[in-house]
Amino acid sequence: MxxxxxxxxxxxxxxxxxxxxxxxxxxxxxxxxxxxxxxxxxxxxxxxxxxxxxxxxxxxxxxxxxxxxxxxxxxxxxxxxxxxxxxxxxxxxxxxxxxxxxxxxxxxxxxxxxxxxxxxxxxxxxxxxxxxxxxxxxxxxxxxxxxxxxxxxxxxxxxxxxxxxxxxxxxxxxxxxYGTRSRTSNVYGAVIGVFLRQKISNYPLTIVGDGTQKRDxxxxxxxxxxxxxxxxxxxxxxxxxxGFGKSKSVNYLASLINDKKINIPWRPGEPKKTEADINKISNILKWKPTIDLKEGINLVLKNINYWKKAPLWTRKSIKNATQNWQKYLK
CATH class of the missing domain: 3.40.50.720 (NAD(P)-binding Rossmann-like Domain)
Known part of the structure; x- marks a missing residue:
């Protein structure tokens, strides 16, 4: 055997x-x-x-x-x-x-x-x-x-x-x-987890900047x-x-989760766009992504109660949590 x-x-x-x-x-x-x-x-x-x-x-x-x-x-x-x-x-x-x-x-x-x-x-x-x-x-x-x-x-x-x-x-x-079981800790972190908790509480999604920034x-x-x-x-x-190899805007991401949104100040030290060139990993490992963002968010929304006990990040609490980020990264 x-x-x-x-x-x-x-x-x-x-x-x-x-x-x-x-x-x-x-x-x-x-x-x-x-x-x-x-x-x-x-x-x-x-x-x-x-x-x-x-x-x-x-x-x-x-x-x-x-x-x-x-x-x-x-x-x-x-x-x-x-x-x-x-x-x-x-x-x-x-x-x-x-x-x-x-x-x-x-x-x-x-x-x-x-x-x-x-x-x-x-x-x-x-x-x-x-x-x-x-x-x-x-x-x-x-x-x-x-x-x-x-x-x-x-x-x-x-x-x-x-x-x-x-x-x-x-x-x-x-x-x-991103996906099910993403972090729900007491520190301000990944955008999708923040959005999901906000949706549960019927709080507007907090869009950093104008939301046109793209992520892969x-x-x-x-x-x-x-x-x-x-x-x-x-x-x-x-x-x-x-990565997926094709980036999507935060505004598009938000539209898949909730229509209610507010804009908060842009954070220095972060790119306007991230997008992976996946040619190397695709060619050498024979790997390719299979789940696009719309399908993935639907899978996450089916498990939204996972984020029920996560901290709710509001405009004010985000401002407090990012004070030093704004101070040092100019």
Missing amino acids: KKSKIALVTGCAGFIGSHMCDYLLKKNFTVYGIDNLSSGKFKNIKHIKSKNFKFSKLDIKNSKFFFKRKKIDYIFHFAGNGELIPSIDNPIKYLKNNTINTAYLLDQVIKNKIRLKKFVYAASSTCYGINNSKTNEKAKISIEHPYALSKYLGELCVMHWAKIYNIPSVSIRIFNA FLYVTDVCDAFYKAAINKSNIEIFNL
């Missing part, structure tokens, strides 16, 4: 991590999931009943004993701080969780002599800064805020360990992932499919951009 492939998913109770667990279990993997539940939620994995899923409430920096005598074929690394705005208030926290913990995880692979087939790192397209055009992997790196810095330094760690210590690795720069939204199951294909592909020390 063919042995099950074994994967470790860090941040397994988070948004993308929990979907990655679902995806891998359907592919007959044995999945170890670790999460300290600081931003991830146990309810995101509560539905998993498979005996092939093994969850540990664990922080990466305290995971030394977790790796002892374990066989792991693949690591999918999603753990870390994911919201942009709060990084301006907590840069050291972001560097510890997104950069240092990534290095620590890689170090555990070496120290425990784990013979990985692939380490797949969830990087961020924010490393491109204010690019405002269709972006390929050779575009200039332009770091605009601590979140982007922490994720990019994490990527540099992955590429360095891959080169020096021969850990097969790829880094995937995610543009705007990619549904979470398409994200997981790309990560899986990156893991099983022979590519090594490669960076891939991951």
